[in-house]
Amino acid sequence: MKKIGVLLLCALLAASVMTACQNGGKDGNSSQTSSAASSAQTSSAPASSAEETSSQAASSQETSPSSEPDKVYESGADYTLEITEMEPAGIDGVSVSMTVPVMGGAAAQKYGVSGEITRQVNGTVQEVIADSGYHSGTLTLESEAPYYSEKLLSIVMTVDYTAEGMAYPVHTVKTVNFLLGESGFSDFASAIEDNDAFREALTANNGSNVDDETLLSGISEASVYFTETGVGIAVPVPHAVGDVVRIVIPYSQTEGFRTDDPAWNSFQ
CATH class of the missing domain: 3.30.565 (Heat Shock Protein 90)
Incomplete structure (x- = not known):
């Protein structure tokens, strides 16, 4: 009878120890899983932050001007x-x-x-x-x-x-x-000296007593200016025929010799 009691007590103790070990193993796995999840969350945080930073940078690039604006006159x-x-x-x-x-x-x-x-x-x-x-x-x-x-x-x-x-x-x-x-x-004058359309327009508007050949011989030293109605040309000529001839070519006759000089922006 005593042997049966002892055996029963030993069996109860063994079952108790086994249950405790099993529970302990489960708790340990749970703890490890929780720790790993926490670690994974911590590891993913910088990536999320980097994505946000990259997105903000892209947004900034889209809204910022690519260069300084041209000087705008008041x-x-x-x-x-x-x-x-x-x-x-x-x-x-x-x-x-x-x-x-x-x-x-x-x-x-x-x-x-x-x-x-x-x-x-x-x-x-x-x-x-x-x-x-x-x-x-x-x-x-x-x-x-x-x-x-x-x-x-x-x-x-x-x-x-x-x-x-x-x-x-x-x-x-x-x-x-x-x-x-x-x-x-404006450096317009140097760009038209050898332009045939300019020469034709100049002689077509020559109302002076200077012949066309003499007039054209002086255009390498000519000075150019602008008026309300046309582009002016002051051409040096021999003293015997007046020293200088001034001719205004109407803007309607300047298409053949206009250049990309900014001065022309006033006469579109």
């Missing part, structure tokens, strides 16, 4: 333009009187137009004196502005220079065309 800029007398700079030995266009308004001040005009006019005076070979005399320069807008300012300078010993006075016309919004100058 719309409705208050322009004023007047021709005024001005003292030349650095002209020794020559009596000079000249008039210069002075441009005002916020936009003109922003791009320093008036200062550049003065430099160009002074440069023209010095060029005429140097080309004459006489460094003592009397010079007058009269400026006019046949065309100006927010995009373009065209200036014509008529220069007369006399000096003792000259066979005859110098009489010439020089021009400069400011591309206001671009802070530069």
Whole structure:
């Protein structure tokens, strides 16, 4: 009887130990599974963050401008333009009187137009004196502005220079065309010298007493300017026939020799 009790007790204890071991194994697996899942979640978090960062970067690239916008000239800029007398700079030995266009308004001040005009006019005076070979005399320069807008300012300078010993006075016309919004100058004249359409339009509008052959022989030194009605050409000719011939070609006749020079943007 005692043996049966002992055996029964041992059986109960063994069953209890086995159940505990089984439960312990299940808990351990559960813990490992939970830990692995947690680890997987932690591992996936950076990937999700990277995707969000990449998405944000793509969105930023789509909404940001690809480059700086072109310089936009101030719309409705208050322009004023007047021709005024001005003292030349650095002209020794020559009596000079000249008039210069002075441009005002916020936009003109922003791009320093008036200062550049003065430099160009002074440069023209010095060029005429140097080309004459006489460094003592009397010079007058009269400026006019046949065309100006927010995009373009065209200036014509008529220069007369006399000096003792000259066979005859110098009489010439020089021009400069400011591309206001671009802070530069038109180089249109150099592009049309050998253009047949330009030559034909020039001679077709030649109302002077200078024959076409003489006129065309001087176009390599011609100066170009713009007016409300057409493009102007000042062509140097021999003194015997007037020194300079000025011709205006209507814009309707300029299609054959227009270039990509920005000055033409004002005359579409």
